[in-house]
Amino acid sequence: MEEGIFFTAQISGRERLSTFAAMAGAMARSGAASRPLSSLLVVTAALALAASVVGAADAEERDGVAPTLLISFDGFRASYLDAQPESALPNLNALWREGVRASLYPRFISKTFPNHYSIVTGLDEEHHGIVANHMWDPNMKAEFTLRSKGTEWWNEGEPIWVTASRADVRTKTYFWPGDEVVVNNRRPDVFFPYDSKTTFEERVDVVATWMRDANAKIDPNTRRPSPSFMALYFEEPDAAGHAHGPYSAQVEAAVRRVDEALGRLRDAVGDGPWNDTNVVVVADHGMAPLSPTRVVNLGDDACGMNFTSLFVTGDGIVAHLWRRSGPAEQNPADDGMTIDEARATARAVTACHPNVTAWAREDVPPRLRYSDNARIGPVVVAADVGYLMCGYASFDSKVRRRLNLDESSDLATARASDPANWALAHVADAGCAPACVGGDAGTDGDGVEKESDDSMYADECGGSHGYDNAAPEMRAVFLARGPLFRSDGARLVGELGYESSEAEALVGDDAVTSVGSVHAGTTRDAERWQARTLAFDNTVVRSVVATGLGLDLDPASVMPDGAPPPRVDGRLDEELVNLLFRDGVGVRSGPSGDGARGALTPDDDDDGGGGGRDGTARVAVVGVVGAIVVGAIVVAARGYVRRGDANSAYAKLGSVFEPGGGDAEETEIEMPEVRVEGESAGPRVFASLTEGDDGEGETSGGGTAARTS
Numbered sequence: 001m002e003e004g005i006f007f008t009a010q011i012s013g014r015e016r017l018s019t020f021a022a023m024a025g026a027m028a029r030s031g032a033a034s035r036p037l038s039s040l041l042v043v044t045a046a047l048a049l050a051a052s053v054v055g056a057a058d059a060e061e062r063d064g065v066a067p068t069l070l071i072s073f074d075g076f077r078a079s080y081l082d083a084q085p086e087s088a089l090p091n092l093n094a095l096w097r098e099g100v101r102a103s104l105y106p107r108f109i110s111k112t113f114p115n116h117y118s119i120v121t122g123l124d125e126e127h128h129g130i131v132a133n134h135m136w137d138p139n140m141k142a143e144f145t146l147r148s149k150g151t152e153w154w155n156e157g158e159p160i161w162v163t164a165s166r167a168d169v170r171t172k173t174y175f176w177p178g179d180e181v182v183v184n185n186r187r188p189d190v191f192f193p194y195d196s197k198t199t200f201e202e203r204v205d206v207v208a209t210w211m212r213d214a215n216a217k218i219d220p221n222t223r224r225p226s227p228s229f230m231a232l233y234f235e236e237p238d239a240a241g242h243a244h245g246p247y248s249a250q251v252e253a254a255v256r257r258v259d260e261a262l263g264r265l266r267d268a269v270g271d272g273p274w275n276d277t278n279v280v281v282v283a284d285h286g287m288a289p290l291s292p293t294r295v296v297n298l299g300d301d302a303c304g305m306n307f308t309s310l311f312v313t314g315d316g317i318v319a320h321l322w323r324r325s326g327p328a329e330q331n332p333a334d335d336g337m338t339i340d341e342a343r344a345t346a347r348a349v350t351a352c353h354p355n356v357t358a359w360a361r362e363d364v365p366p367r368l369r370y371s372d373n374a375r376i377g378p379v380v381v382a383a384d385v386g387y388l389m390c391g392y393a394s395f396d397s398k399v400r401r402r403l404n405l406d407e408s409s410d411l412a413t414a415r416a417s418d419p420a421n422w423a424l425a426h427v428a429d430a431g432c433a434p435a436c437v438g439g440d441a442g443t444d445g446d447g448v449e450k451e452s453d454d455s456m457y458a459d460e461c462g463g464s465h466g467y468d469n470a471a472p473e474m475r476a477v478f479l480a481r482g483p484l485f486r487s488d489g490a491r492l493v494g495e496l497g498y499e500s501s502e503a504e505a506l507v508g509d510d511a512v513t514s515v516g517s518v519h520a521g522t523t524r525d526a527e528r529w530q531a532r533t534l535a536f537d538n539t540v541v542r543s544v545v546a547t548g549l550g551l552d553l554d555p556a557s558v559m560p561d562g563a564p565p566p567r568v569d570g571r572l573d574e575e576l577v578n579l580l581f582r583d584g585v586g587v588r589s590g591p592s593g594d595g596a597r598g599a600l601t602p603d604d605d606d607d608g609g610g611g612g613r614d615g616t617a618r619v620a621v622v623g624v625v626g627a628i629v630v631g632a633i634v635v636a637a638r639g640y641v642r643r644g645d646a647n648s649a650y651a652k653l654g655s656v657f658e659p660g661g662g663d664a665e666e667t668e669i670e671m672p673e674v675r676v677e678g679e680s681a682g683p684r685v686f687a688s689l690t691e692g693d694d695g696e697g698e699t700s701g702g703g704t705a706a707r708t709s
């Protein structure tokens with residue numbers, strides 16, 4: 001206790017709270033089981049002191065509302081930033097050192113489109129409906145591919161740019177999955193049809209003009225730049241990770257390349273606008289290495305599953321199995337599989353291989369939050385981390401091309417002519433065994449994953465993702481800097497939850513060396529940091545960005561357009577607010593007792609805000625006190641219960657091939673005209689865009705290659 005008081009005198013308000021919380025948690029863990037009452041008293045006393053100290057926080061804080069830029073570096077695994085010397089990545093590290101660093105849990109499945117949409121909608125995949133890069137909707141009787149832009153696929157969630165637009169905040173996006181889609185009759189004010197050939201430099205230069213423009217628009221009331229939402233997407237280091245694996249020199253080079261892009265952006269923006277912008281760097285998922293020794297051939301005779309009788313969507317990491325009610329070429333799936341049939345099928349598939357797990361949709365473990373959507377197949381099949389499944393010949397058009405069969409030839413007949421019924425699959429599997437020789441398989445000259453027959457399996461040889469979202473390999477980077485965020489270069493470590501006391505902020509050298517690192521920049525150190533760095537659900541990012549934009553996302557509130565904001569799954573709780581944001585920022589002012597969810601609303605009133613913040617700080621502390629006391633009681637009752645069950649429970653999962661299908665007809669619907677702005681937006685801004693102008697004929701052409709996935 002004395003140590004705690006002595007230490008407290010030397011640190012700021014936020015660290016005080018964390019320190020006391022850590023102390024209380026440690027005490028609860030070490031002694032509470034045997035001496036519950038005394039421990040509880042100690043914890044309570046410590047927190048009472050913490051409350052009194054924090055209640056006196058300075059009043060000069062800013063509310064953090066500013067132009068806010070959300071950047072995604074696809075597949076930027078959390079460990080990548082530690083795997084190279086700090087000097088090799090000067091711009092990413094500067095963002096961290098002038099801001100704050102944590103990491104993100106992707107949603108299951110840890111794929112690109114589902115997670116980009118979770119980040120901007122705040123919803124788990126089962127709730128926003130983009131449950132895979134390749135999926136089947138039994139109600140629409142249609143297949144979703146990376147090119148599907150119909151509203152009906154995307155409107156189960158509301159992306160942040162739509163919510164911001166409803167609040168009259170300007171929105172501009174450069175290649176965020178889903179940004180071309182009309183949702184709730186809105187699209188971003190500026191966006192571009194996806195084109196992987198657009199250079200990183202070209203994207204950055206346009207976004208720099210956005211940032212300068214945004215910061216030139218001064219709100220007459222606050223005399224600060226008006227909020228404005230911007231988003232920017234890069235395909236790397238995902239493409240390099242797929243082709244060469246997460247530990248490759250090529251991935252290190254790709255990470256340096258995006259670091260350079262970030263540096264170019266900062267240089268082009270200039271110090272003033274850069275400092276006045278909230279910059280949030282995220283990724284959709286991490287990357288796990290594949291190996292020729294970790295291939296699961298579901299076509300092996302020993303398995304005995306007749307996959308050709310099923311319709312399969314998904315890929316070699318996670319696949320969905322549907323009943324195939326007709327010939328392979330028509331009516332490819334129906335949703336008529338009963339739960340008993342699904343469970344029997346799941347048992348049979350699980351029995352195929354020790355590193356493959358299948359569940360009936362209703363039986364997917366609740367922690368994966370992957371049951372509640374009709375687009376999730378009756379049977380979900382997942383490979384263990386680092387494993388790759390193949391052997392079910394579901395990707396008919398690619399199999400046809402591989403076998404030089406005419407598009408109209410009957411695959412079912414071809415399969416039936418094979419006594420083992422698996423020859424076709426095994427032909428495809430010739431490429432399934434990863435040819436991990438460090439070649440350029442799966443990428444074009446720009447290092448961007450190409451969509452071609454050759455990539456069917458070869459592009460998966462080096463690395464993949466989609467696995468259990470609790471796996472450390474799947475964790476994604478999170479960096480944030482700007483008026484909203486703490487600026488001491490903290491690395492947040494520990495875990496949030498009812499043992500919230502374990503979360504703390506490391507600053508200075510501790511943020512780099514406290515895992516005992518002597519040789520910075522090694523894979524081993526990177527993985528140790530990856531396991532220790534605090535991770536939170538990527539569905540929280542939406543609320544973080546909304547706070548930067550000054551949006552009130554309290555579901556009880558009414559937005560400027562007269563409707564409430566949509567509900568979200570990600571919860572930006574008091575402790576995360578406290579860890580990520582500047583002191584007092586992001587906390588609702590006003591009378592105490594305003595409720596925890598009020599924390600999402602910044603105080604817009606500069607005058608007299610201090611008193612309100614003090615009041616809210618007390619509310620926050622009361623919340624933390626409550627949480628920790630509850631935690632102490634639970635610990636006392638049950639002994640030390642490890643919180644990280646999720647981390648150790650990801651034992652059984654695996655990897656699947658991106659079919660890159662696109663053969664199914666997509667349903668086009670009538671689209672309203674959208675607002676478009678031409679100013680400083682480069683040559684490809686749409687003017688009076690309607691869906692008719694952007695039909696499949698154009699998008700399936702060479703100019704808009706599929707994203708990496």
Ligand SMILES: [Zn+2]
Pocket residue numbers: 074075111112113238284285708709
């Ligand atoms: Zn991705």
